[in-house]
Amino acid sequence: MTSLSLLDLRASVIDRTAFDQLEDYRLLASAYLNYLQSEPPVRIVSPGRSHYVFYQYNEAYGHRITRPLNTQLFFNDADTFNAAFNRFTTFLSDLAIRQARLVDTSGTSQYLATREINRVIYTMQQVAGCIVDAFPDSNQARKRIGQLFERLVNLVIGAIGLACEPRTVRLPVPGFPGYAMPYELDFVFSRSGAITTKITNSIHVDEIVGSVKTTSKDRIDKIFLDKYLLTKFLGRDIPVIAIFLHDVQRARRGQSIFGVNSTFKSNHFLGYTVALNRLDGVYYIDLAPEMMANSLLNAEIRDFQQFIVRDIWRLIKA
Numbered sequence: 001m002t003s004l005s006l007l008d009l010r011a012s013v014i015d016r017t018a019f020d021q022l023e024d025y026r027l028l029a030s031a032y033l034n035y036l037q038s039e040p041p042v043r044i045v046s047p048g049r050s051h052y053v054f055y056q057y058n059e060a061y062g063h064r065i066t067r068p069l070n071t072q073l074f075f076n077d078a079d080t081f082n083a084a085f086n087r088f089t090t091f092l093s094d095l096a097i098r099q100a101r102l103v104d105t106s107g108t109s110q111y112l113a114t115r116e117i118n119r120v121i122y123t124m125q126q127v128a129g130c131i132v133d134a135f136p137d138s139n140q141a142r143k144r145i146g147q148l149f150e151r152l153v154n155l156v157i158g159a160i161g162l163a164c165e166p167r168t169v170r171l172p173v174p175g176f177p178g179y180a181m182p183y184e185l186d187f188v189f190s191r192s193g194a195i196t197t198k199i200t201n202s203i204h205v206d207e208i209v210g211s212v213k214t215t216s217k218d219r220i221d222k223i224f225l226d227k228y229l230l231t232k233f234l235g236r237d238i239p240v241i242a243i244f245l246h247d248v249q250r251a252r253r254g255q256s257i258f259g260v261n262s263t264f265k266s267n268h269f270l271g272y273t274v275a276l277n278r279l280d281g282v283y284y285i286d287l288a289p290e291m292m293a294n295s296l297l298n299a300e301i302r303d304f305q306q307f308i309v310r311d312i313w314r315l316i317k318a
Contacts, residue, residue, distance in 0.1 A: 004031050006061065009131045014144055022155050025124040025148075026085045032127045033078035041066075047253050049260045054250070057134050066130040068248050068260045070286050073122040081123055087111065088120040089159070092308075096161035100313035117305040121156070122285045125149050125214075125245055150186050150212045153243055157189055160308060162316070164189040169202055171233040183230070186212045190316070203230070208239040208280070208315050216244050217263035224272040227279060239280040239315060243304060246286035262288050270296055280315065283307040 004012075009032055018024055036055070044065075046052040052068040075081035091111060095102050102108055128148050132141035150166070157164040167188045170180040187210045188203060203209065209230065211223045227240035253259030273279070282301045284291065291301045302311065 004035075006035065006057075006131060006134050009035070010135055013128050013131050013148070014141070019148060019151055022089060022152075022159065025128075025152060025155075026082070028131075029075075029085075029124045029127040030078045030082055032131060033076065033081055033123075036076060037078070044258050046258050046260045047256050052248070052260045054258055055130065061134040062136070064134055064136075065250070065258075066133045067126070068250055069126055069130070070122070070246070070248075073119050073286055074126055075119060075123045081120070084116050084120050088117060091117070092156065092159040095308065096159065099161075100310060103309060112305065112309065115303075115305060117308065118285050118303055121152065121304065122245070125152060125285075129214075146214055149214050149245055153210070153212045154187050156308065157187070157312070160312070162189050162312070167203075171229065174233065181233070183226075185209050185226075189312075203234065203238060205236070208241065211240065211242045212244075213242070214245040215247050215249075215263055216242075216265070216269075217247065217249070220265060220268055221272070224276050224279065227277050231277070241281035241283065241307075241315070242279055243283045243307070244285070246284065247288055248286065262290070264288055264290070266290060266294065266297060269300070273300060281307065281311055283311075 009028065012018060012028055039058075041058065042056040044054045044056060046054065046068060051071050053071055054068060055066045057064050057066075075084065098105065103112070125145075125148065129145050132145060135141065154164050154166070164187050167185045169183050169185060171183050173179040173181060188207045189210065190204070190207050209226070211219075211226060213219050213223075216223075223240070223242045227238060230238040230240065247262055247264035248260050249263050250257065251259040251261035278300070283304045283306065284301060285304050287301070287303050291297045
């Protein structure tokens with residue numbers, strides 16, 4: 001794939017028959033990173049947040065600009081990325097066998113200290129976004145990018161040995177016999193490792209519900225509402241977690257259009273946590289500084305690596 005053009009890469013991204021294995025994401029990322037080396041677009045450092053950069057494509061692509069990329073997470077070299085991907089998939093295979101016990105084995109802590117799990121996932125997902133950023137059909141592409149992130153998280157959970165699937169359930173409306181509300185869930189995974197049949201219209205007592213979004217902007221309210229409604233309609237506590245890629249967007253800074261703004265609504269998040277219901281886990285690939293610095297947020301939000309290495313095993317045994 002090293003000789004593919006951006007147009008070829010875009011065709012891969014929008015191909016709905018592709019991306020049924022992690023290797024598909026690796027191939028796309030490797031090809032794009034090679035493109036950055038062979039036909040480098042202009043690299044622009046964000047003022048005020050120098051660890052975020054943008055790439056601006058040439059005239060053939062209308063000088064369009066990519067989304068902001070966190071250089072602390074994004075690999076910009078294909079060989080380095082491929083080596084990290086191989087370590088990542090090896091670790092997932094080991095994790096499927098040893099589960100939470102793997103954390104205590106020799107050498108694991110050294111690998112986890114690199115935070116490569118977050119970096120590999122971030123790079124694979126952001127590559128797809130950068131590719132579609134080169135083209136004008138952004139609204140249609142934005143939906144596809146969200147679907148790819150959902151699929152990526154599903155594949156990672158499947159790679160560690162858990163049954164995981166998207167599902168639409170029918171929630172009975174209390175007090176109105178015969179009425180049910182269809183409800184789409186990004187994924188459901190099983191505590192027991194044996195998920196109930198895919199044609200089920202409900203949620204088994206051994207299953208956990210997950211919401212996967214690239215950003216919490218305009219979506220955080222619904223995720224808290226999901227837990228509230230699922231718990232109320234089914235008459236028991238339904239564990240619900242949320243997984244986000246990031247909460248940043250491009251913004252104007254003085255005369256520059258390459259600033260970076262946070263889209264995280266901290267007051268909304270804390271308000272829903274206190275007044276509505278607490279989610280059973282909130283995870284980010286690209287954690288915002290305020291999430292780590294604010295003790296109230298830090299108590300609720302973790303990085304994705306923490307989820308698959310530790311928290312997911314706690315959830316399935318709860």
